[in-house]
Amino acid sequence: MPPDEDKLAVDNYNAFVIRHTWRNFWLNVADGGVYAIGVMLAPSDTVLPGFISDCVDRIPELSDYKKTLVGLLAVIISACFMMPQQLWAARLCEGRARLKKLLIVVAVLERLPWLFLGVMTGLLAGRNTRLALYLFFLIIFCYQFIIGIVSPVWQEVVAKVTPVHKRGILFGVRESIGGALGFGALLAANRYVPRLSFPANYTVLFLAVFAAIAVSVTPLFFLKEAPYPIERRLRLLRDYMRDIIAIVRADAVFQRYFWCRAVFSMAQVACPALFAVRAIEVLGKEATVGLMVQMTMVITLSRMVISVFVGQMGDWFGYRLIMALSSLAAAVSILCALLASHHWGFYVAYALATFSFMSFWLGHSNYILELAPLEKRPSYISLDNMAGLPFVWAPLAGGYLADKFHYTLPFTVGIILALAATVGFFAFVAEPRKDMRKDLVS
Secondary structure, X not given: OOHHHHHHHHHHHHHHHXXXXXXXXXXXXXXXXXXXXXXXXXXXXXXXXXXXXXXXXXXXXXXXXXXXXXXXXXXXXXXXXXXXXXXXXXXXXXXXXXXXXXXXXXXXHHHHHHHHHHHHHHHHOOOOHHHHHHHHHHHHHHHHHHHHHHHHHHHHHHHXXXXXXXXXXXXHHHHHHHHHHXXXXXXXXXXXXXXXXXXXXXXXXXXXXXXXXXXXXXXHHHOOOOOOOOOOOOOOHHHHHHHHHHHHHHOHHHHHHHHHHHHHHHHHHHOHHHHHHHHHHXXXXXXXXXXHHHHHHHHHHHHHHHHHHHHHHHHHHOHHHHHHHHHHHHHHHHHHHHHOOOHHHHHHHXXXXXXXXXXXXXXXXXXXXXXXXXXXXXXXXXXXXXXXXXXXXXXXXXXXXXXXXXXXXXXXXXXXXXXXXXXXXXXXOOOHXXXXXXXXXX
């Protein structure tokens, strides 16, 4: 394309993005807010470990492996999301000038596992608890695998329709409003669900998750998207994989980021899912679901307050700082969970863990968008999402160590690794904002 035509295409693209910024902003907020209502009803750090705990209590021969199975849940959630389907989805993205239709298709597929989980729990968990537990792990596997396909597509769409200086506040407002809506849903759940016996309590929660996240797809149909002003073509698989290998081998900035993220991933040897099991043991609650809903309310309130603040900080100061603060908060949350002997100790641990999770999710999601060149951005997104794959054993190892040696060993290791990641993000990870392409607004 001649220089004048290229400049005109860029100018038209920028004008389109700016003209529809607030429309797309609030549609993305609506999608995230309604989706949050669903996922907050059954978080992986509270309700899902509670389901495993209740199932294992009905299967005596598995009682010695309860914490290991909770660690396995954390491994499945991490590993299935980080598998190579990310690269397949990224390659599809890089070959398309428009992405909205692809996003809608994969988003619809993402919602279906929760329907299957709710129906399966209602039909099987009370009659054949062992089979229900096995199918639970299988369905969570499928759900996380599909999320691994959705993530590069969704992140690329958000980056495409949102100017750089509004991404942090978008993520923050999404999560804050989602937290407020989710908290309202949790208040209703806390009044109703604890009265139900197993497995009706979990059946209601899982089906409610499906209902909410199914509705959340609707705003995606109304997004306004312009074709990219740069060439987009679907490359041969061998050429694409050669380029992926070149990024991993040659991009020193990405390599330093990868290793710091790896250390943070290994700190999941003390994953928050283990906080839930320790809370049940320490507090001696019979109504496991009621306790987990209360802890989830703490997570939701924390998420609601933290998100806008962290998003705005990222827009102002960059996302390297956000990731460093996330690692520091993780270390303190693990220490609180290790020492807690009362509800309030676990509330503080979950609040800090929520700050850590939200900050790191928002930080790395936006950091990689600023680090990557536009024409290869989906590839960088997928590599970023896969960065923790070699270290997904950490929660399983933590659960095993907790079963054999109590919580002190895995929690202490987690604190040390989280502090090491904090130093790494401050000292070794580069701030890419100054080198970003300046002629495009998104």
